[in-house]
Amino acid sequence: xxxxxxxKPETRLFINGKFTESSDGKxxxxxxxxxxxxxxxxxxxxxxxxxxxxxxxxxxxxAWSALSPGDRGVYLKKLAALLHxxxxxxxxxxxxxxxxxxxxxxxxxAAASTFEHYAxxxxxxxxxxxxxxxxxxxxxxxxxxxxxxxxxxxxxPLVFFANKVAPALAAGNTVVLKSSEKAPLTSAKVAxxxxxxxxxxxxxxxxxxxxxxxxAILSSHMDVRALxxxxxCRTGRLIQAAAAxxxxxxxxxxxxxxxxxxxxxxxxxxxxxxETQHSIQFNSGQxxxxxxxxxxxxxxxxxxxxxxxxxxxxxxxxxxxxxxxxHGPQADEVQYNTVQRYIEAGKAxxxxxxxxxxxxxxxSGASEQxxxxxxxxxxxxxxxAVVMKEEIFGPVVNINTFKTEDxxxxxxxxxxxxxxxxxxxxxxxxxxxxxKALEAGTVAVNCTSPMTARDMPFGGYKSSGVGREGFGHSLxxxxxxxxxxxxxxx
Ligand code: NAD
Numbered sequence: 001x002x003x004x005x006x007x008k009p010e011t012r013l014f015i016n017g018k019f020t021e022s023s024d025g026k027x028x029x030x031x032x033x034x035x036x037x038x039x040x041x042x043x044x045x046x047x048x049x050x051x052x053x054x055x056x057x058x059x060x061x062x063a064w065s066a067l068s069p070g071d072r073g074v075y076l077k078k079l080a081a082l083l084h085x086x087x088x089x090x091x092x093x094x095x096x097x098x099x100x101x102x103x104x105x106x107x108x109x110a111a112a113s114t115f116e117h118y119a120x121x122x123x124x125x126x127x128x129x130x131x132x133x134x135x136x137x138x139x140x141x142x143x144x145x146x147x148x149x150x151x152x153x154x155x156x157p158l159v160f161f162a163n164k165v166a167p168a169l170a171a172g173n174t175v176v177l178k179s180s181e182k183a184p185l186t187s188a189k190v191a192x193x194x195x196x197x198x199x200x201x202x203x204x205x206x207x208x209x210x211x212x213x214x215x216a217i218l219s220s221h222m223d224v225r226a227l228x229x230x231x232x233c234r235t236g237r238l239i240q241a242a243a244a245x246x247x248x249x250x251x252x253x254x255x256x257x258x259x260x261x262x263x264x265x266x267x268x269x270x271x272x273x274x275e276t277q278h279s280i281q282f283n284s285g286q287x288x289x290x291x292x293x294x295x296x297x298x299x300x301x302x303x304x305x306x307x308x309x310x311x312x313x314x315x316x317x318x319x320x321x322x323x324x325x326x327h328g329p330q331a332d333e334v335q336y337n338t339v340q341r342y343i344e345a346g347k348a349x350x351x352x353x354x355x356x357x358x359x360x361x362x363x364s365g366a367s368e369q370x371x372x373x374x375x376x377x378x379x380x381x382x383x384x385a386v387v388m389k390e391e392i393f394g395p396v397v398n399i400n401t402f403k404t405e406d407x408x409x410x411x412x413x414x415x416x417x418x419x420x421x422x423x424x425x426x427x428x429x430x431x432x433x434x435x436k437a438l439e440a441g442t443v444a445v446n447c448t449s450p451m452t453a454r455d456m457p458f459g460g461y462k463s464s465g466v467g468r469e470g471f472g473h474s475l476x477x478x479x480x481x482x483x484x485x486x487x488x489x490x
Contacts, residue, residue: 030184033335054147057205161187226478253466259440336373423443
């Protein structure tokens with residue numbers, strides 16, 4: 001074991017049930033964003049490695065899809081058990097590669113519970129029958145697509161890994177998963193668990209690599225029949241276009257957000273302050289549904305802003321491996337520079353009320369080299385300002401005021417994003433008016449992100465995505481529907 005309590009991380013590709021180095025020997029480096037030290041050299045899937053992974057999945061499909069959901073579920077259950085066991089090590093790998101504080105890590109247990117759910121839920125893949133056409137008994141079959149590709153981001157990698165892979169496998173598909181080049185170590189570790197479970201070769205292939213190589217190849221691959229993606233709107237558009245230009249594969253897109261939280265004067269102010277600051281602070285603001293735009297009724301604005309700043313200042317920045325740390329660095333230098341650019345833009349357009357500096361208090365030793373951003377608050381941002389329109393993906397929030405319902409609904413909806421929105425009020429009629437009017441895939445009343453419900457559909461309105469995920473919804477993302485017409489002789 002190394003000093004961080006992690007064995008030498010697995011960095012190879014997992015294709016057709018075997019670990020392998022990349023065919024051209026290429027690797028890419030992972031540096032700790034907290035210290036800038038090199039953590040691992042990871043094998044990068046080449047075009048031929050990506051093709052091999054798809055070919056392995058294609059070859060494994062007939063036998064895997066012929067199993068009963070219960071027999072497939074046995075493998076998923078075993079993987080869930082190993083994920084629970086490996087949680088501590090997985091938390092350290094994520095801390096090392098993208099700076100997630102181990103104190104906030106829940107992802108492995110969440111992923112395990114997703115695999116546990118889909119170990120049983122495969123039986124929900126059912127068609128319907130109809131006697132509505134005279135002289136016929138008609139029915140639908142629900143059948144797996146074949147090879148499914150899953151492309152995941154770096155911010156909460158194993159949650160997305162499980163959200164895509166578990167239902168795809170439960171439905172009888174075989175899978176090629178590509179992890180993010182910023183956080184490949186936990187997916188590679190899960191590959192070692194997949195090997196231990198003894199999945200049939202080729203059923204689940206796990207590769208590391210950059211988007212423009214393996215990601216783009218999967219998106220335009222003629223043998224990939226469905227693709228589930230979580231990541232940025234920019235990449236989502238590229239994937240949609242690649243799918244259209246190749247085989248029109250079925251695509252599910254979970255994309256970015258610029259989520260508004262609306263706070264009325266009749267709310268529970270303490271709860272609103274606590275929850276809205278947690279939403280933008282958790283994972284250093286690197287959360288798709290983080291409430292990065294807060295609209296507070298003008299009558300309580302001063303009180304809200306003071307209380308918000310006080311809570312927001314209470315973060316403990318430092319080594320993500322330290323159990324006391326609650327505020328990690330941005331995932332890498334690119335993310336850090338992006339957030340800094342937005343902070344500079346915010347200083348030009350808005351009033352800086354907190355943070356916005358390059359110095360972050362509480363850092364010591366190697367962490368002083370890290371890519372930390374202090375909690376940052378802007379006030380009075382013009383609605384058209386870049387910090388109000390674009391996803392920053394950092395601990396940076398805009399707090400604006402409003403007077404009337406109509407005014408704030410118009411402002412909240414004036415965004416190309418539509419992932420999540422929340423409203424704090426004790427007035428039930430107003431809460432329901434907002435639930436109806438807000439253009440978002442999820443509207444939260446008297447709570448905010450990251451609150452979600454596992455059996456409710458999650459996804460985006462407008463440019464925040466295409467399709468929905470969640471228990472009771474994801475299985476259908478990986479099933480074709482076939483109509484069978486049966487004529488009865490009278
Ligand atoms: P990203 O789009 O840069 O990368 C996501 C994945 O796509 C990575 O694996 C990357 O390698 C791959 N990729 C990049 N270019 C590609 C291409 N041309 N073809 C195919 N694949 C390609 O996103 P990110 O920076 O990793 O993640 C942050 C983004 O994800 C944010 O916008 C965030 O809002 C969004 N996100 C959305 C949700 C959701 O559920 N809606 C959840 C988490 C994150």
